[in-house]
Amino acid sequence: MNAKRTDFLATVIINLIVAAVVGILVFLLAYILISGLPHVSWTFLTGTTDAFSGAGGIGVQLFNSFYLLVLTMLISIPISLGAGIYLAEYAKDNWRTSLIRSAIEVLSSLPSVVVGLFGFLLFVVKFKIGFSVISGAIALTFFNLPLLTRNIEESLSAVSRSQREAGLSLGLSKWKTEIGIILPVALPGIVTGIVLSAGRVFGEAAALIYTAGQSAPVTNFADWNPMDAASPLNPFRPAETLAVHIWKVNTEGLATNAAQLSAAASAVLIIAVLLFNLGARLLGNFLYRRVTASK
Amino acid sequence: MLKQYSFDETAVQTFDDSTSLAMKTENLQVFYGANHAMHDANLAFPKNQITALIGASGSGKSTYLRSLNRMNDGIATVTGKIWYHQVDINEPTVNIYEIRRHIGMVFQRPNPFAKSIRENIVYALRANGLKDKAELEERVEKSLRGAALWDEVKDSLDKSALSLSGGQQQRLCIARSIAMEPDVLLLDEPCSALDPISTVKVEETLLELQKKYTIIIVTHNMQQAARVSSQCAFFHLGHVMEYTSTGNMFSNPQIPVTQDYIAGSFG
Numbered sequence: 001m002n003a004k005r006t007d008f009l010a011t012v013i014i015n016l017i018v019a020a021v022v023g024i025l026v027f028l029l030a031y032i033l034i035s036g037l038p039h040v041s042w043t044f045l046t047g048t049t050d051a052f053s054g055a056g057g058i059g060v061q062l063f064n065s066f067y068l069l070v071l072t073m074l075i076s077i078p079i080s081l082g083a084g085i086y087l088a089e090y091a092k093d094n095w096r097t098s099l100i101r102s103a104i105e106v107l108s109s110l111p112s113v114v115v116g117l118f119g120f121l122l123f124v125v126k127f128k129i130g131f132s133v134i135s136g137a138i139a140l141t142f143f144n145l146p147l148l149t150r151n152i153e154e155s156l157s158a159v160s161r162s163q164r165e166a167g168l169s170l171g172l173s174k175w176k177t178e179i180g181i182i183l184p185v186a187l188p189g190i191v192t193g194i195v196l197s198a199g200r201v202f203g204e205a206a207a208l209i210y211t212a213g214q215s216a217p218v219t220n221f222a223d224w225n226p227m228d229a230a231s232p233l234n235p236f237r238p239a240e241t242l243a244v245h246i247w248k249v250n251t252e253g254l255a256t257n258a259a260q261l262s263a264a265a266s267a268v269l270i271i272a273v274l275l276f277n278l279g280a281r282l283l284g285n286f287l288y289r290r291v292t293a294s295k
Numbered sequence: 296m297l298k299q300y301s302f303d304e305t306a307v308q309t310f311d312d313s314t315s316l317a318m319k320t321e322n323l324q325v326f327y328g329a330n331h332a333m334h335d336a337n338l339a340f341p342k343n344q345i346t347a348l349i350g351a352s353g354s355g356k357s358t359y360l361r362s363l364n365r366m367n368d369g370i371a372t373v374t375g376k377i378w379y380h381q382v383d384i385n386e387p388t389v390n391i392y393e394i395r396r397h398i399g400m401v402f403q404r405p406n407p408f409a410k411s412i413r414e415n416i417v418y419a420l421r422a423n424g425l426k427d428k429a430e431l432e433e434r435v436e437k438s439l440r441g442a443a444l445w446d447e448v449k450d451s452l453d454k455s456a457l458s459l460s461g462g463q464q465q466r467l468c469i470a471r472s473i474a475m476e477p478d479v480l481l482l483d484e485p486c487s488a489l490d491p492i493s494t495v496k497v498e499e500t501l502l503e504l505q506k507k508y509t510i511i512i513v514t515h516n517m518q519q520a521a522r523v524s525s526q527c528a529f530f531h532l533g534h535v536m537e538y539t540s541t542g543n544m545f546s547n548p549q550i551p552v553t554q555d556y557i558a559g560s561f562g
Contacts (some may be wrong), residue, residue, distance in 0.1 A: 162406035166468070169366060170419035170475060171396035180418060185409045293411030294455040 029270065036267025039260045045268065048218050049245070055255035058265055060216040063232055064133070064239040065272065068212060069201050071137040071235065076144040077194065083145070084152025089178050108146030112206040115142050120210035131213025131238040139211040140204060144197045151193030155186035184291035191284030195277045202273050205243040213238035214248050242269045298555065300531065302334070306549035307528075307538040310339050316378075317342045317479050317509035318363060318398075323375035323385075325358050325367065332358050332371065336535045338528055340479075345501060345510040347520035347541065350530030351556070356513045357403075359530070360481050363511065364398040365391045379479075396423065399472035403484040405464035407456035407471070412439075412448050415456045415467055416474045423475075434474050441507075442470035443500045462493020466500060473504065480504065482512040486519065498523050517557070521545050529553045 001009075047057020083104075091097040119139030123129045159182045167177030183190075216239065219232040226233040240248070242265055249255065249262045288294070310316060318340045325333035333355045340346050348356040362373045365384065368391060377385040384394050408415050416438055417431045425431060435452065439445040444466040448459070456467055465485055472480055482501070486494040501510055501523050514520050520527055520541065527544040529537045529552075537544065537553040548554045 160406070162402055162404055163408065165366065165400075165402060166406040166408065166471075167419075169364065169395055169400035169402075170471065171392045171394075172419055172422055173392055176422050180422065181408050292409040292455060292457075293414060293453060294409070294457065 032263070032266050032270055036263040036265070039264035040267060044264060049216055050255075055253070055257065055261065058242060058245060058268065060219060060232075061240055061242045061245045061265075062268065062272065063219075063221075064212070064216060065202060065241040065243070065269075067232065068133055068136055068140070068208075068239060068241055069198055069276070071133060072140040072144060072201050073194065073198065075137055076141040076148055076197075079141070080145050080148035080152055083149040084156060085178055087149070087153040088156035089174065089182075104146045104149055107142065108150075110142070112143065112204060115139055116207035116210040118142075119207065124211060129236065131211065131215070132236045133212060133239045134235040136208045136212025136239065136241075137235070139207050140201050143204065143207065144201060147197045147200070148193055151196075152186075152190055155189030155193065156182055158189065159185045184288070187288045187291065188284060191280055191287075194284075195280045198276055198280065199273050202269070202276065203243050205241075205247045208241055208244050209247070212241060212244070214240050214244055214252075216240040216245070242272070300536075300550075300552040302532075302534045302536075304550050304552075305534070305536050306553075307337060307535055308526075308540075309337075310341060315342045316340060318511075319378040320359075320363070321376040321378070323359065323362060323373065323377065325355070325362055326372040326374075327370075332533050333362070334534050336375070338535060338538055340509055340511055341526065342509050343505055343507070344526055345505050345512060345524045346526040346528065347524035348511065348513045348528050348530060349515070349517060349520050349556075352515065353532070354530035355533040356528075356530040357483050358533075359535075360483055360511060360513050361400075363479075363481055364395050364400055365389075366395075366400060396475050397477050398479045398481060399475055399477035400481045401465070401468050401472055401483065401485050404488050405461055405468055407459070407464050407467050409455070409457055411453045412456050412459070412467060413452040416471050419471070420474060438470040438474035439467075441473050441500075441504060442466040443496060443503070444470055460493070462489050462496060465489060465493065465497060469497070469500060469504075473508065477508065479509045479511065482510065484513050484515060487515065494519070517545075529556060531556070 044057045045062065046059040048060055049056040049058065087097070087100070091100070116139060119135055119142070123135040123138060124131055129135050156178075163181055163185065164177055167181045168174070172180070217237060219237070220230040221232055223231040224233055225231050226235065228234060229237065246262045246265045246269065249258050249265070253261070255261055316339050320336050320338050323333060323336040324331070336359055348360060350356045358367070358371065361367045363377060367373050373385060375385065376383045379394070379398070382389070408418065410418065413435055416435050420431060420434060425434075436445060436449075439448065444463060447463060456464065459467060465488075469480075469485070486497050489497065498519065501512065504510060512524065524541045527539065527541040528535055529544065531552055537548060537550055539549070544553070545557060548557050
C-alpha cells in the first residue's frame with residue numbers, strides 16, 4: 001500500500017473511532033436528559049425528601065453534593081498542591097521518591113468501597129464523628145489526592161526548565177520561583193485536573209454511603225452559622241448526596257415512582273457536573289489571563 | 296579525526312594590581328558526577344569590559360559561566376575559588392540568592408516569564424522588597440531603555456511578554472537582569488536563537504551596557520566575539536587554553552590549538 005492510501009485509511013479509522021466515542025457520549029447524555037428532565041420541576045429541585053420512602057424533592061441532596069465537593073476540595077487541593085510541588089521540584093530522584101510515587105499509585109487504585117469502609121471505621125466509629133459531611137469529605141480526599149497530586153506534579157514538570165532558571169538567576173528563591181513563576185503557567189493543567197477529580201467526587205456513591213451517610217435531615221437554609229446543628233453548613237451533620245440518593249432510591253427506596261425519581265435526579269446530577277466544569281474552566285481561564293497577561 | 300593538543304601548553308593572561316577586577320576564579324573545577332567537565336580554570340575579569348568565552352560545543356564554556364553565579368548548584372560539583380569583592384562565593388555558606396542579584400544571567404533561549412512586559416521586570420524587584428510604585432515604574436523604564444527596548448514596547452507594557460519577537464524577548468531578558476542593578480552580567484550564547492538583525496541590536500546593547508556593567512559572554516560565534524569583546528578566552532575540552540585581549544586572540548594567537556581554531560582548521 002502506498003503512503004497516500006495508508007494515510008487515508010488511518011484518517012478514516014481515526015475519524016470513525018472519534019465518532020463512536022462522541023456518539024456514545026451523546027447517546028448517554030440524551031438518554032439521561034430525555035428520560036429525566038420531564039420529571040424535574042422547581043418543587044423537585046428545592047423540596048425535601050420523605051425520610052421513609054425516599055420520595056419527594058432533592059433540594060438538600062443537591063446542596064449536600066456541592067457542599068461536600070467544596071469541602072473536599074478545600075482539604076485536598078492544598079495537600080496535593082504541596083505534594084505535587086514537592087515531587088516536581090524538591091524530590092530527589094532516589095528510592096524514597098519512587099516509593100512515594102508507588103504509594104500514590106496504590107492509593108489511586110483502591111476500590112471506593114474500601115475507602116468508604118476505612119472512613120467508616122476510622123472517622124465515623126473510632127473518632128465518633130458519626131455520619132457527617134466532614135467524614136465524607138476526608139474519605140473523598142483519599143480518593144482525590146493521588147489523582148490531583150499526579151496532575152499537579154505533571155503540570156508543573158511540563159513547564160520549561162528555562163523558566164525556573166530565569167527565576168533563580170534573578171535571585172528568587174526556589175519557592176518563590178515555583179509559586180510566582182511556574183504555578184501560574186501550570187494553572188490551566190491544574191484546573192483540568194481539579195475539574196476531573198471534581199467530577200469523580202460528584203458522582204461518587206460507594207465511599208459516601210459509609211461516611212457521609214444516607215440521610216438528608218431537613219436543614220434550615222436561613223441559618224448559615226456552621227456551628228448550629230440545623231445549619232446547612234454544619235460539617236458534622238449527616239449528608240446524603242445526590243449520587244447516594246440515586247443509589248438509595250433504586251435499592252432501598254419505597255417510593256412508587258422510584259424510576260422517575262432516579263431518572264430526574266440523574267439528569268440534575270449531570271447538569272450540575274457540566275455546570276461545575278464550565279464554571280471551573282471559566283474561572284481557571286480568567287485567573288490564567290490575570291496572572292499571565294495573555295489575551 | 297580530531298587533532299590532539301597538549302593541555303600543558305596554555306597561554307593565559309593575568310592582570311597586575313593596576314587593573315581593577317570584577318571577578319576572578321582560581322583552580323575552578325566542575326564535575327558532572329564522574330565526568331570532569333572543567334579543569335583548573337584561572338581567569339580574571341576586568342571591570343567594565345566585555346569578556347568573551349569562545350570554543351567549540353562541549354568545551355566547557357557554558358559550564359564555566361554557569362558556575363560564576365552558582366547556577367550549577369544541584370547540577371554539578373564545583374570546586375575551587377570564585378572571588379567576587381574579596382569573598383569566595385563558591386563557599387557553601389554564601390547566600391546564593393544574594394549573589395545572583397549581583398551577578399545576573401541571560402540564557403541561550405529567551406525565557407521571559409509568562410507575564411506582562413512590566414511584570415517581567417518588576418516581579419523580582421518586588422520579591423526583593425522594592426514596593427514603591429514610582430520607583431518600580433522608573434526601574435522599568437530605565438532597564439528597558441538600557442536594553443534598547445523601550446521605544447518598541449513603551450505603549451504596550453501590559454501586554455504579554457510572550458507576544459514579543461524572539462529578539463525583543465531576549466532584550467527583555469537583558470532588561471530584566473539589569474533592572475536588578477547587578478555588577479556583573481553573564482550571557483550564555485544570548486544570540487544563538489536570534490536572527491541577524493536582532494543579533495546586531497543585542498550586540499549594540501551590550502556595547503552600551505559595558506559602561507556600567509562587567510559583561511562575560513559565551514559565544515560560539517567568533518565574529519561576535521571579535522565585534523563586542525575586549526578580552527577573549529578560548530576553551531577546549533574543559534580546559535582554558537588561551538586568554539588574552541581580543542585583538543591578540545584573533546590577530547596573533549599564541550598556541551597551536553587556538554591558531555587552528557581561529558583559522559578554522561580545527562580537527
